[in-house]
Amino acid sequence: MFSHLAILQVVVPLMGAPACFMLGKARLTWLMSLLISVVTCAISIGLLLQVYQQGPISYALGGWQAPWGIEYRIDIINAYMLLIVSAMGALVLLAAKDTALTDIDEHRRPLFYVAYLLCLAGLLGIAATGDAFNVFVFLEISSLSMYCLIALNKDRRALWAAFRYLIVGTIGATFILIGIGYLYMMTGTLNMQDLAQRLPAIADNNAVISAYAFIMVGVGLKLALFPLHYWLPNAYTHAPNLVTAFLAATATKVAVYLVIRFNFFVFSPSWADFIQLGNHVLLILGSVAVLWASWIAIRQTDIKRLLAYSSVAQIGYMVMGIGMSSLLSLQASLLHLFNHALMKGGLFLVLATIALRLGSVDTSQLRGLAQRMPLTFWAFVIGGLSLIGMPATAGFISKWYLVQAAIEQQSWLLVAVVLAGSALAAIYVWKVVEVFWFTDKNTASNTRHLSQPQVPVTMSIAMWLLIIANVYFGIDTRLPVTLSEMGAQLLSGAS
Amino acid sequence: MSLMSGLFNYWAVAALLLIGLGIVVWQGNLIKKLVGLSIFQTAVFIFYISVGKVAGGTAPILDDSYSQYSNPLPHVLILTAIVVGIATTALALALVIRIKASYGSVEESDINGQDK
Numbered sequence: 001m002f003s004h005l006a007i008l009q010v011v012v013p014l015m016g017a018p019a020c021f022m023l024g025k026a027r028l029t030w031l032m033s034l035l036i037s038v039v040t041c042a043i044s045i046g047l048l049l050q051v052y053q054q055g056p057i058s059y060a061l062g063g064w065q066a067p068w069g070i071e072y073r074i075d076i077i078n079a080y081m082l083l084i085v086s087a088m089g090a091l092v093l094l095a096a097k098d099t100a101l102t103d104i105d106e107h108r109r110p111l112f113y114v115a116y117l118l119c120l121a122g123l124l125g126i127a128a129t130g131d132a133f134n135v136f137v138f139l140e141i142s143s144l145s146m147y148c149l150i151a152l153n154k155d156r157r158a159l160w161a162a163f164r165y166l167i168v169g170t171i172g173a174t175f176i177l178i179g180i181g182y183l184y185m186m187t188g189t190l191n192m193q194d195l196a197q198r199l200p201a202i203a204d205n206n207a208v209i210s211a212y213a214f215i216m217v218g219v220g221l222k223l224a225l226f227p228l229h230y231w232l233p234n235a236y237t238h239a240p241n242l243v244t245a246f247l248a249a250t251a252t253k254v255a256v257y258l259v260i261r262f263n264f265f266v267f268s269p270s271w272a273d274f275i276q277l278g279n280h281v282l283l284i285l286g287s288v289a290v291l292w293a294s295w296i297a298i299r300q301t302d303i304k305r306l307l308a309y310s311s312v313a314q315i316g317y318m319v320m321g322i323g324m325s326s327l328l329s330l331q332a333s334l335l336h337l338f339n340h341a342l343m344k345g346g347l348f349l350v351l352a353t354i355a356l357r358l359g360s361v362d363t364s365q366l367r368g369l370a371q372r373m374p375l376t377f378w379a380f381v382i383g384g385l386s387l388i389g390m391p392a393t394a395g396f397i398s399k400w401y402l403v404q405a406a407i408e409q410q411s412w413l414l415v416a417v418v419l420a421g422s423a424l425a426a427i428y429v430w431k432v433v434e435v436f437w438f439t440d441k442n443t444a445s446n447t448r449h450l451s452q453p454q455v456p457v458t459m460s461i462a463m464w465l466l467i468i469a470n471v472y473f474g475i476d477t478r479l480p481v482t483l484s485e486m487g488a489q490l491l492s493g494a495s
Numbered sequence: 496m497s498l499m500s501g502l503f504n505y506w507a508v509a510a511l512l513l514i515g516l517g518i519v520v521w522q523g524n525l526i527k528k529l530v531g532l533s534i535f536q537t538a539v540f541i542f543y544i545s546v547g548k549v550a551g552g553t554a555p556i557l558d559d560s561y562s563q564y565s566n567p568l569p570h571v572l573i574l575t576a577i578v579v580g581i582a583t584t585a586l587a588l589a590l591v592i593r594i595k596a597s598y599g600s601v602e603e604s605d606i607n608g609q610d611k
Binding site for chain 1: 512516519525528532535536539542543546568569572575576579582583586587590591593594597598606610
């Protein structure tokens, strides 16, 4: 049983999806999928403990030994990613009780859970596999179910956003497929470890450089790396609220993981000059993303879109950490993966709660929210402070490491970028808080008579767990710091 | 000369990739966009199949009279990718049907014009 945890991690949600489909009733499907996601989360904790104590796990699928068979290889970074994705998956699903899905047509609600589990399985698969082609397959499993999830929203603009995301996502995935094809053509293997051993000998080959370029552009599209991010604000804004929370907390994180895996494990700056060039490009794009997307975020009136642009900016921080490619900066990147999942997951759940009660998240409708929903208001404030990077919140920790990494390289410009990004974040978070805090008599009386559906208790629990986690991991940083440090050491050991 | 003839498949792949991508970018009709996307994906299928070809090798079916076979692995890989491609196209067409039902059009400019 315990020796099969690596594959169960993916198979449980993958098999759970059709099982949920057969149940048919929304409430029943929710309970079933919640159970499955909790089991999945428990498996990831089991894997993490196993890896922490005994080192990397290699699981040969169907008994076919690597490098011929497909290998699931769980080292500390994989285990860390699996924990983030499965924990966020379970928490968002806890919030996604069927009565909370008001932006999805009633007869489509059971399908939400089916697509959700498939998406979860795909994301976990990417984080678990040690086989490059398997990455593509799981990427497409998660992407296809993600397009479905986005299109579930009643609003017709969701269809259009899903279609545009489908086009961009498919082009991205196909680019990755081409890159993997080049790698196979040059090395005759698809196993990542095997690739890492064989590639240095042919580092100067043009096909290898093309492979790297194709994979980076493909992952960049999935990652919504500036300037390839234009699909993300639309997809996040028009997706059902809980889908946005799930996407923001998991999907882009897995893409960041892929960049790390390909940049420091399959390829490595130690043997290839073009990776160093690639890292410089990432550093520049990441810095621009931080400044530009934060600036655009300030000008948004729809809070979901505002947070979506903020996500593009936060992805910029992670990519900056990768671009600086030092031990400390990689650790900052891995830390920010974890912390950003907490803050954006938390903030989007707050928004989902507000939208459920008031039916809108446009700033003009939300004046005086602090009086009507004081607790939810404070949840937003705490999440927002974490987003800015206030001390004693999770957001501070990762930015602190990132600033330290920049100082270590004596790169004051990057320090300035991180600080400026935080200042801009303070402006856009304040903008929302200001709207919530001050009442405007006309709109307040307009919205008060609106019906107020009950917010499910589980939704409040999930929201508060994430918001409190933002504070908890800002004070007691042992778990993410230890894991990300081990991860960064593993990567720099490999490079 | 050898650059042209020896790498004919790869030139064809590159051409198809660009044609497909061009259609996706420049055509405003959603169905035509999907046609472009399919061409784009098909180019990659040809690429993988070409990679599997071994000079002088025959189809990878065991037989006593042959000793050299083409590499079957890329063929198997691309079978998976073809399935993924079909799923993508099917999902995209389903989305187009619903877009047509709610917007009354499958032209990009019409749809963009209707929402502000």
